[in-house]
Amino acid sequence: MKDSLVERIFTGEPNAVARAISKVEDGSSEAADLMKQVFARTGRALIIGITGAPGAGKSSLVDKLAAFYRAKGERVGIIAVDPSSPFSGGAILGDRIRMQALSLDKGVFIRSMATRGNLGGLARASVEAVAILDAAGFDRVIVETVGVGQDEIEIAKTADVCVVVLVPGMGDDVQTLKAGIMEIGDVLVINKADRDGVLRTEKELEALFSLSVRADEWQPPIVKTVAIESKGIEELAAAIEKSREFQRNAPASHDRRKAIARWRILELLRERLVAQKLSGDSTAAKLEQLSAEVASKERDPYSAVEELLK
Amino acid sequence: MKDSLVERIFTGEPNAVARAISKVEDGSSEAADLMKQVFARTGRALIIGITGAPGAGKSSLVDKLAAFYRAKGERVGIIAVDPSSPFSGGAILGDRIRMQALSLDKGVFIRSMATRGNLGGLARASVEAVAILDAAGFDRVIVETVGVGQDEIEIAKTADVCVVVLVPGMGDDVQTLKAGIMEIGDVLVINKADRDGVLRTEKELEALFSLSVRADEWQPPIVKTVAIESKGIEELAAAIEKSREFQRNAPASHDRRKAIARWRILELLRERLVAQKLSGDSTAAKLEQLSAEVASKERDPYSAVEELLK
Numbered sequence: 001m002k003d004s005l006v007e008r009i010f011t012g013e014p015n016a017v018a019r020a021i022s023k024v025e026d027g028s029s030e031a032a033d034l035m036k037q038v039f040a041r042t043g044r045a046l047i048i049g050i051t052g053a054p055g056a057g058k059s060s061l062v063d064k065l066a067a068f069y070r071a072k073g074e075r076v077g078i079i080a081v082d083p084s085s086p087f088s089g090g091a092i093l094g095d096r097i098r099m100q101a102l103s104l105d106k107g108v109f110i111r112s113m114a115t116r117g118n119l120g121g122l123a124r125a126s127v128e129a130v131a132i133l134d135a136a137g138f139d140r141v142i143v144e145t146v147g148v149g150q151d152e153i154e155i156a157k158t159a160d161v162c163v164v165v166l167v168p169g170m171g172d173d174v175q176t177l178k179a180g181i182m183e184i185g186d187v188l189v190i191n192k193a194d195r196d197g198v199l200r201t202e203k204e205l206e207a208l209f210s211l212s213v214r215a216d217e218w219q220p221p222i223v224k225t226v227a228i229e230s231k232g233i234e235e236l237a238a239a240i241e242k243s244r245e246f247q248r249n250a251p252a253s254h255d256r257r258k259a260i261a262r263w264r265i266l267e268l269l270r271e272r273l274v275a276q277k278l279s280g281d282s283t284a285a286k287l288e289q290l291s292a293e294v295a296s297k298e299r300d301p302y303s304a305v306e307e308l309l310k
Numbered sequence: 311m312k313d314s315l316v317e318r319i320f321t322g323e324p325n326a327v328a329r330a331i332s333k334v335e336d337g338s339s340e341a342a343d344l345m346k347q348v349f350a351r352t353g354r355a356l357i358i359g360i361t362g363a364p365g366a367g368k369s370s371l372v373d374k375l376a377a378f379y380r381a382k383g384e385r386v387g388i389i390a391v392d393p394s395s396p397f398s399g400g401a402i403l404g405d406r407i408r409m410q411a412l413s414l415d416k417g418v419f420i421r422s423m424a425t426r427g428n429l430g431g432l433a434r435a436s437v438e439a440v441a442i443l444d445a446a447g448f449d450r451v452i453v454e455t456v457g458v459g460q461d462e463i464e465i466a467k468t469a470d471v472c473v474v475v476l477v478p479g480m481g482d483d484v485q486t487l488k489a490g491i492m493e494i495g496d497v498l499v500i501n502k503a504d505r506d507g508v509l510r511t512e513k514e515l516e517a518l519f520s521l522s523v524r525a526d527e528w529q530p531p532i533v534k535t536v537a538i539e540s541k542g543i544e545e546l547a548a549a550i551e552k553s554r555e556f557q558r559n560a561p562a563s564h565d566r567r568k569a570i571a572r573w574r575i576l577e578l579l580r581e582r583l584v585a586q587k588l589s590g591d592s593t594a595a596k597l598e599q600l601s602a603e604v605a606s607k608e609r610d611p612y613s614a615v616e617e618l619l620k
Contacts, residue, residue, distance in 0.1 A: 032612045035610060035611070035612050036610045036612050036613060039607070039610035039611065039612075040607070042607075043607060055365075151461055254605065257606075258601050258602055258605040259601075260605070261600075261601040261602070261605040261611070262597065262598075262601035264611040265597065265600060265601060265604060265611050265614045265618070266584065266597075268611055268612065268615045269584060269587065269618055269619070270580050270583070270584050272615055272619065273580070273583035273584060273619075274576065274579060274580050274583060277579065277583060287572065287575065287576075288572075290575060291568050291569075291571040291572035291575060292568055292571070293571075294571035294574065295564065295567040295568040295570070295571040296567075297349070297352075300345060300346045300349035300350065301345070301349070301571070301575050302342045302345050302346050302349075302578065303346060304571075304575045304578075305575055305578045305579050305582055308575070308579055309579070309582065309583075
């Protein structure tokens, strides 16, 4: 049964892909065996991470990029990671509606992923979902992260090419985003480039990058787009391709792959260790009791953890 | 020596507070003992979490709110959590410059916190820094999160009152933010309220909240501000106070405190378990070797973790 699921994944069957992703989301016991087999078949897809501030138009950009790839006959997988709404489901519903046009196309697979419970694991599950799509023969896999926090940046970093989306004149906090960009952006997009302030944002980015040299010496290109009018999408696709080609040959990309591998191992290790520790009804009950004691200040969190570690 | 540091924290000495925060950031062995003593003295400060999209003007709002409290003679601690720029330090420098005026004031303590390394723990360390400021006698402790991802939301949730900052007309992704807001916002701010679209944003928020009833039945007030002109700050402070009063008496706030306690325990447990597992040079070397094997696809991440768990 398990093997047949894997075989069905390898033929690209959407139901099998969806079921496999649910398994890694749930962290089910079959997931480990499944992923071992899946992992061996990965490495063929181009994995594109898309991140940026809320309001930057990432969703439209992903839609248009996917449509561009489809027009060239490529199969496209999309993982929309939404860590910010664990209970509401609002954004996920929005994604589904938004992508309805695309999702009628059998060459496109779309999945939204959100946090489940408080044991973490979303970042790990998203990266595994990407691997499943890769193994299922999707040519392009786009990972769109909705938030812009630490987890989201980690997820975007695991892509082959990470695209950071900005808009002109976003205000002071853009400085903050920019600081993060230097680290993760392989391609920079100024979306909504029909707005005022494009030139200023472009100059600022150029100035920023002139100050720093990346370890791999890649100079991230700046692409201007108006996603809702499908402007600049071809240029974006070309910049993504160029970045991938560069990295294939750069000596520093071994370090990058190793850093990604280390991150994956640590994410998984963390989850496993906590799950191991908290397995069993008595430990769950103990956690509840200790939480109540810490809440009422009868106990501090450190001694609660020591109690659990005993 | 350790006790004298704790005593100096309790008298509110800035150097002692700064040193203690460094210890919890580093996860040093003394941190546990320190935090056990600090924890017992917490619970007096009003802890205000401020979160929202980049570009919403959170920094200005924090500055003005802090100045408002100072004018009333209250001591203010500020923790600016910046998980998005682990290496650059750009945002941190920006914060420091920004807050220079405030930081000359001895009644204000400001600290920026960023990710260190890949073992996590920023969320845990930020919450502990808040506890240190609380124990040091600061009347108001403001936690500003720069990112808007899962970690940032977790941090904001641990505050007594969580303020979510929006701006008018932020585009489609506001829907996403809104979904998260229902869960965490005790007070909603529409900043830059001199811009077009304020009324629409306000109506949208009202419509959103009319659909949902929180477990504690609190109806989050919407406050309009123009932070850079100091407009609406008094109203914001009043809304924060009202939310705190409500929660003090609401039966559901016990559940809230317990959920925060559970989160703190799990964060700490996760960090401890990984640190325990990876302690020792041979394990560190093994992690490096396994990372290289996963990077070159000789091995999958799951079997790497099984190897480490042996």
